[in-house]
Amino acid sequence: MSHSSYARMWAAAHGALEDLLLDEFPATAPRPQKDAFQIFQGLATFYLKYLRIFRSLEAVYDQLVHPQKRRVVRHVLDGVMGRLLELRNEMVELEMSEFHYFDDVLQDLKMTPEDLEIPIPRYFLREKMHVLKERQRMLAHILAKGGLIEQEPVFIQTMHLEEAVRILQVCERARQGRLRAQFMKEIRQAEREGLGKRRPPSALNPEQAATRIQKVWRGHSQRKRTKRERLEEMIFLGMLPAESSKPSAAHLRAQRVEAHRQLVQEQNESEYQQALLSVKKSVQVAEGPDIRETLQEQIRQWFLECRDATGKFPDFPSTEDGGSASIFAEKTPEQVAAELAAKEEEKEKRRKSKGKKDKKGGKDGKEKKKDKRGKSKGKKGKGEPEEEEKGWTMPPSSFLPTVKEGAKIYREVWRGRDESQNFLQRFDAELVREEKRLEVEEEVRVQVDELMRHELRNLKLVVDRDKGKKKKKAKKGSKKKKKKKSKKSSKKKKKKKEKDLTADRTIESLYEELILEGFIIQPMNVKLSDYIGEYSYLGTTLRQADIEPMPSLSDVRQLIALHGVLPLGSQAVREKAPVVNSLLLAGPAGVGKKMLVHALCAETGANLFNLSPGNLTGRYPGRGGLQYLLHMVLKVARQLQPSVIWIRDAEKTFYKKVPRTEREMEPKRLKKDLARALKSLRPEDRVLLVGTSRRPFDAELKPFCKVYKKIILIPRPDYASRLVLWRELLRGGGAEPPPGLDLSSLAKVTDGYTQGHIQQAVRAVLHPRRLTQLAAKPLSASEFVGPLARLDPVFREEEDAFKVWYSKTPLGKRKARATKSLEDKAEEGKRKSKDTRKSKDDKSKVKKKKTKKKK
Secondary structure (H helix, E strand, O other): OOHHHHHHHHHHHHHHHHHHHHHHOOOOOOOOEOOHHHHHHHHHHHHHHHHHHHHHHHHHHHHOOOHHHHHHHHHHHHHHHHHHHHHHHHHHHHHOOOOOOOHHHHHHOOOOHHHHOOOOOOHHHHOOHHHHHHHHHHHHHHHHHHOOOOOOOOOOOOOOHHHHHHHHHHHHHHHHHHHHHHHHHHHHHHHHHHHHHHOOOOOOOHHHHHHHHHHHHHHHHHHHHHHHHHHHHHHHHOOOOOOOOOOOHHHHHHHHHHHHHHHHHHHHHHHHHHHHHHHHHHHHHHHHHHHHHHHHHHHHHHHHHHHHHHOOOOOOOOOOOOHHHHOOOOOOHHHHHHHHHHHHHHHHHHHHHHHHHHHOOHHHHHHHHHHHHHHHHHHHHHOOOOOOOOOEOOOOOOOHHHHHHHHHHHHHHHOOOOOOOOOOOOOOHHHHHHHHHHHHHHHHHHHHHHHHHHHHHHHHHHHHOOOOHHHHHHHHHHHHHHHHHHHHHHHHHHHHHHHOOOOOOOHHHHHHHHHHOOOEEOOOOOOHHHOOOOOOOOHHHHHHOOOOOOOOHHHHHHHHHHHHHHHHHOHHHHHHOOOOOEEEEEOOOOOOHHHHHHHHHHHHOOEEEEOOHHHHOOOOOHHHHHHHHHHHHHHHHHHOOOEEEEEEOHHHHHEOOOOHHHOOOOOOOOHHHHHHHHHOOOOOOOEEEEEEEOOHHHEOHHHHHHHOOEEEEOOOOOHHHHHHHHHHHHHHOOOOOOOOOOHHHHHHHOOOOOHHHHHHHHHHHOOHHHHHOOOOOOOOHHHHHHHHHOOOOOOHHHHHHHHHHHHOOHHHHHHHHHHHHHHHHHHHHHHHHHHHHHHHHHHHHHHHHHHHHHO
16 A cells, blocks of 8 residues: 555544544533443444544554654554543443443444454554564573573373383284285286286277277366366355465565565654754754743843833742743733732732641630531532432543544644655654754743843842842741652652662563573463454343353453553553553463463563462572562563563462462462562553463452452353364364365364364374375364363363352452342332232222212
């Protein structure tokens, strides 16, 4: 695509964004809503529209080469990502569930389930690629230095003597059989040669022989052509998947163009950074003196105007109030003087009130408090406004102002700008000069303010004869207070420094120690899109029937992208979004919990710290050693963020009762210190604690849920996900599923099996020897039955145990209370309707009796 194509995409995305902002900021204040269904529909509509804009802006930011345009797109992109997280959080609070279904909203907006996928911004990795390469190089060097390079494991199978003798006998008999077969083959070949010499010549003439050859060849070629045409027709009708072929020439050309765009982006960015420095220097040299003179003249004129209006020279605003910039903020000298006078009056009133309070006794103070309470009550009773309507209203957003600001910049600067002559999409020098002129003006203003303060002080001494003794005293007092405050703050800082257990060590040495001890590991190179799973098409239908559906693997993938990838990848999103410091991935063995942790690190370029109970055994013993280790991990994680701290088998840290076999490893060492470590994390720290658990019901629920506040329950795959899994895993193993392979039957047979089970079965069947036989012997479904029969599936009891445990978590309890209240309301409504019917029946009976008596 060309520059103009991405410019049109950018314009379309901003058009949709402006329409959405009109809905977010209506002209009249919206009334509170009470219907939960309508509230969810509105939130879901906003969510899907923002998701569509997010996808467009991400593609635009990835391919635009204009450095100034990319900054505007990035500003809006961060705001849209944060708004998505806010809307998702509101939906969780409304439905009291982490999983939501948008079937009807998707249909209204003409979107497909594929549009629900959260795109991972490519700049998360691309903009720090050199840092990641350097980190990988350092990690490999440290591992090689310590002799800890991971080698492929060699599996040694042990066997009994009888079994070994039996295997040797089989091999020896096979060798003798091969020799005997070779000997017999040579004898038969010699016999055929002797018979061939004795055989009489053929009775067919050349024409008959040619006819037979043509008949055989034409039959073979026609069968081959028919088979090919039938396959093409089935692919055209969509009854068979298209054959995986090499990418087309157009596709390869598009890839080359994208790669070239990345190089142009880097070149234009380096030119822009150089221009920022050179233009600023030129503005300082050429326009700096003029800016200084104009500022001085403006401030002197303000002095004179204020003296003419008030009769005395004004007080110069302090640097905290903005200095001289606050003077010319679209205000007249009289307004500025009035504001300054009002501030002085407020300060004097405060001083007087403080002095009166200090003079009066305790009794008067108590009486005053009583009077104040009585007055406040009386005021509330008299002038109390009308009660606000109860219901749900959209809470204030932390990201909408940034989105609005980015839309305003696009509308005022870039929408009508003529870029027809800028073929190479280089930076705009005029915009750079305007930006640097403002920076130079701010720097010069600070210097001018200091000069004009001295000048104003001299003018007051000469003209007004104001020595300013009182002010000096006040300043001395304020200085003392400031000194006291600074002492207190320095003490606090000293205390924090004392807690730094590794103050004498560098980050590099701590990083090396954690690698050598095995606490920093290299994540696998997997993407979040490799976690295969299909969308659940029955979610909305089941919820309408008051049945809570099990989430699909597609929903799990979306949650990991929202709560894990986006906050770790973007600093702006992490600082303002709803804080999620910890995640728990709970589910049976083989559902892909470990893969999701590694994908989370691979998509964001995060460091992976392994603090699993099994990894802590025998290392850093004692309470002091554990605190030292946690301090090291958190310090390195903050310095080299983003970082993921992974705790495998997280339930072991919060065991109800430690098994005898695991008492030596002390699995509960982290129980107390883990919660404290999480509290020490600040909102701007891109550090995420991720726990994975196969048996969460073995842990104490309250402390477990206090540490892991966001819980994602990963189920076994449903039919649709298993069907896609079989197809993709067979292709990944090197075997294209043939038309005769019944994948639907395999998906039905593997109900209850996890992704890990299916992968093990595929690997057991698709060994190298079987792959060489695929051309002559296509795959059949019966080949996978044997390997699957050796594996234990996830039984219904285990799945029910996960559901029961999740219902006891804080979110599950809220959901249960909400459903119970709804059921109680429904029962009350039924009772009232029955009572009204009974009263009507009684009245009708009384009327009938009266009519009978009258008759």
